[in-house]
Amino acid sequence: MMMIFCRALQGLGPAAYLPASIMLIGTIYRPGPRKNLVFSLYGAFSPLGFYSGIAVSGLSGHYLTWRWYFWIGAIMLFVVSVISLLSLPSVKSSSDSRMDWWGCATIIPGLLLLVYAITDSTHASDGWRTPYILVTFILGILFLCAAFYVEGWVTSSPLLPSDIFKVKYMTPLFTSLLFQYGVFGVYLFYANFYIQTILGKDTLITTAWFAPMAAGGLILATAGGFTLHFIPGKLLLIISGLGYLVAMLLFALIPENPNYWAYIFPAMIGTTVGVDITYSVSNIFITTNLPKDRQGVAGAVINTTVFVGISLFLGVADLTVSETAYLGLKGSYKAAFWFGVACAGVALAFLLFIKIGKAESDLTVEEREQLRASVADGEV
Numbered sequence: 001m002m003m004i005f006c007r008a009l010q011g012l013g014p015a016a017y018l019p020a021s022i023m024l025i026g027t028i029y030r031p032g033p034r035k036n037l038v039f040s041l042y043g044a045f046s047p048l049g050f051y052s053g054i055a056v057s058g059l060s061g062h063y064l065t066w067r068w069y070f071w072i073g074a075i076m077l078f079v080v081s082v083i084s085l086l087s088l089p090s091v092k093s094s095s096d097s098r099m100d101w102w103g104c105a106t107i108i109p110g111l112l113l114l115v116y117a118i119t120d121s122t123h124a125s126d127g128w129r130t131p132y133i134l135v136t137f138i139l140g141i142l143f144l145c146a147a148f149y150v151e152g153w154v155t156s157s158p159l160l161p162s163d164i165f166k167v168k169y170m171t172p173l174f175t176s177l178l179f180q181y182g183v184f185g186v187y188l189f190y191a192n193f194y195i196q197t198i199l200g201k202d203t204l205i206t207t208a209w210f211a212p213m214a215a216g217g218l219i220l221a222t223a224g225g226f227t228l229h230f231i232p233g234k235l236l237l238i239i240s241g242l243g244y245l246v247a248m249l250l251f252a253l254i255p256e257n258p259n260y261w262a263y264i265f266p267a268m269i270g271t272t273v274g275v276d277i278t279y280s281v282s283n284i285f286i287t288t289n290l291p292k293d294r295q296g297v298a299g300a301v302i303n304t305t306v307f308v309g310i311s312l313f314l315g316v317a318d319l320t321v322s323e324t325a326y327l328g329l330k331g332s333y334k335a336a337f338w339f340g341v342a343c344a345g346v347a348l349a350f351l352l353f354i355k356i357g358k359a360e361s362d363l364t365v366e367e368r369e370q371l372r373a374s375v376a377d378g379e380v
Contacts, residue, residue, distance in 0.1 A: 002243035022299030024340025026287030047217025067294035110143030119315035179347035233356030241348035243273030252337035
């Protein structure tokens with residue numbers, strides 16, 4: 001029960017700060033190289049934070065006890081919270097903003113029930129034929145259908161405003177992001193298990209093998225801040241999609257005693273190419289093409305896409321591992337990687353239909369609308 005409660009709190013934190021941080025960056029900085037650099041630096045701390053967590057976990061488990069990992073994390077988060085409270089600017093919301101309680105009452109239980117049914121089906125006594133699995137799955141679908149109706153035709157302030165998805169290329173971009181973040185979650189989970197369980201490496205070696213993700217992420221994200229206004233966004237997104245695909249393929253084809261530099265190292269680089277480029281380009285495109293009053297919602301949708309993608313695709317990967325258990329642990333893990341290859345291919349296919357140009361200096365959405373209105377008045 002305590003672990004479930006703590007996991008809920010772990011989701012509550014990112015659900016609060018990710019949308020707020022994207023809104024702050026998106027509204028404070030104008031479209032252009034400076035905004036590109038800030039978003040790239042923001043994205044760079046994702047692999048750095050991820051690797052730091054692995055490093056602290058490995059060192060705590062090796063030299064101290066596992067409890068120290070949580071003590072260290074709590075101390076660091078307390079310090080960050082105090083610094084944030086003292087330094088972050090206050091952005092007031094509009095007075096007419098209202099909470100979409102109907103959306104909360106349908107979207108949240110719908111996603112929870114659907115993901116629970118998929119993830120727990122592999123551990124149920126009779127699989128998908130287990131009554132509570134079928135009931136939760138059907139209820140999840142019904143809740144999401146109700147959410148679709150509520151968000152489109154009932155509530156006046158929807159959690160997911162339809163105008164967000166009316167921006168050109170926004171729908172295929174979010175669909176691709178869902179698959180890409182799902183692939184990222186599958187890779188992190190099963191690559192870690194494969195290295196420790198199948199290859200027999202201890203926590204310190206595993207930590208060292210994941211180091212290229214942190215170093216590569218910092219280099220790519222920082223370099224991206226200086227180049228995003230020179231290179232078309234579509235090309236960058238395709239490169240990121242290929243990075244995911246290569247990473248999954250390398251683990252799917254990994255031999256019995258692999259050479260680290262031939263398989264593990266390029267897979268780590270491919271993963272960080274995928275997640276860092278995708279994160280920077282998508283955030284800049286989304287925040288640049290939405291008005292200020294939609295920046296927070298955009299951040300929330302990005303955050304939801306990340307965590308729904310990871311949890312949903314991990315559930316399907318777990319189902320894949322369970323259904324291929326007859327292949328042995330190594331074979332079933334490889335089946336999960338092949339599932340990741342397929343998902344990475346789908347994500348890459350969606351990216352081919354997206355046309356995003358260079359992230360150059362430009363007018364904001366409000367300024368473009370004001371200019372159109374002025375031109376229209378002049379013509380009249």
